[in-house]
Amino acid sequence: MSTRTKQWLIWSPRLLGILFALFLSIFALDVFGAGYTVWETVLALLIHLIPTFALLIALALAWRWQWVGAVIFLGFATWYLVETWGQAQLFVLLMICGPPLLVGLLYLFDWFYRAELRSVSL
Template identity: 40%
Template sequence: MSTTYRSLLRWSPRALGAAYAVFISLFALDVWGTGAGFWNELAAFLIHLLPVYFILGALVIAWKNPRVGGILFIVLATGFGLAFGRGEIVTLLLMAMVPTAIGLLFIGDGCIDQAELRPRM
């Protein structure tokens, strides 16, 4: 595999995972300005960031072990789809398809790593 494609396969799931975490974290900003008081709004903000915590945890694991992290991203996509995607196809696509694609890219990266480690005959 050429160096350019190898580098693209290595860094694209990492960049997409970080960008996805930032994108999902933007939805937590809607709790500010509700008039519920600072501490209640802060608690709601931290709770709304729970999906981002899971994404960042999977990203940290995937950085060290891409195959396991890829499986975690697919598990997260399934959980997000079940939790948030009921009845809304756009929400399902947003919450489930992106982490599935990131997971598949991480699995591909891990498989290429494994293939490069095997001795050639």
């Protein structure tokens, strides 16, 4: 395995996890058009950002322990799929379940091959 491939396999789940958290945070912006007062808007925004905060905590843990990232991201994808099965369109399921499934699999791969992957200097 080349050095470039090793670096890609180490950094891709982290970067994709951050991008997915940013993607989820976009959905919290709908509180600004709801006609709330300033403090109600702040509270609603914080409540809507709870999943993003949870994913950022998961990313922080997965940065050190890849198996934690694999379990959390694969668990999130599975949970969302089970909870919304039959209620959401296939496109929506793929948009929400696809990225954490990919990130979880990349963390799993990173964890299985960590000794070989860590032999490259970052």
